[in-house]
Amino acid sequence: MKIRGFEVISSFADKNINLPERSTEHSAGYDIEASENTVLKPGEIKLIPTGLKAYMQAGEVLYLFDRSSNPRKKGLVLINSVGVIDGDYYNNPSNEGAIFAQMKNISDEDVLVEKGERVVQGVFMPFLVADGDNAQGERTGGFGSTGK
Ligand SMILES: O=c1ccn([C@H]2C[C@H](O)[C@@H](COP(=O)(O)OP(=O)(O)OP(=O)(O)O)O2)c(=O)[nH]1
Numbered sequence: 727m728k729i730r731g732f733e734v735i736s737s738f739a740d741k742n743i744n745l746p747e748r749s750t751e752h753s754a755g756y757d758i759e760a761s762e763n764t765v766l767k768p769g770e771i772k773l774i775p776t777g778l779k780a781y782m783q784a785g786e787v788l789y790l791f792d793r794s795s796n797p798r799k800k801g802l803v804l805i806n807s808v809g810v811i812d813g814d815y816y817n818n819p820s821n822e823g824a825i826f827a828q829m830k831n832i833s834d835e836d837v838l839v840e841k842g843e844r845v846v847q848g849v850f851m852p853f854l855v856a857d858g859d860n861a862q863g864e865r866t867g868g869f870g871s872t873g874k
């Protein structure tokens with residue numbers, strides 16, 4: 727039975743994508759790798775593909791957090807602070823639920839992110855809804871897809 731987890735996006739099926747793992751017994755975060763080489767110029771913001779999608783239960787969310795080593799070791803930050811991966815993003819009709827890490831190069835040199843390099847960590851969590859909430863509708867994509 728599937729409860730929550732990661733799968734490889736179909737367009738990356740033959741690209742040797744590693745499913746995320748926690749690096750120690752009590753780590754909260756699943757380390758997520760870049761799925762292709764990406765170069766960021768100084769100051770540049772890019773969506774780094776992971777080749778992954780994530781499924782989860784209703785009432786759950788996957789948060790993408792930066793790795794604490796990124797700013798000083800790589801000159802990179804997760805520029806949207808925390809990525810919110812909604813449960814209904816999975817298998818959405820526009821991009822299958824492809825997860826991206828939105829990174830900014832804060833150094834004054836080009837930064838190469840290599841395929842297989844761990845860029846962010848994903849933490850599954852439950853979330854709460856407010857009284858009177860009757861949200862409906864289905865997600866069709868990400869990155870501004872709701873038009874709001
Ligand atoms: O770092 C991120 C943040 C978001 N997403 C995907 C998954 C998420 O479910 C979707 C929408 O994210 P969010 O709601 O944060 O963005 P938005 O600008 O509000 O876009 P939308 O109108 O599509 O909700 O984009 C990522 O892949 N990486």
Ligand SMILES: [Mg+2]
Pocket residue numbers: 872
């Ligand atoms: Mg949104």
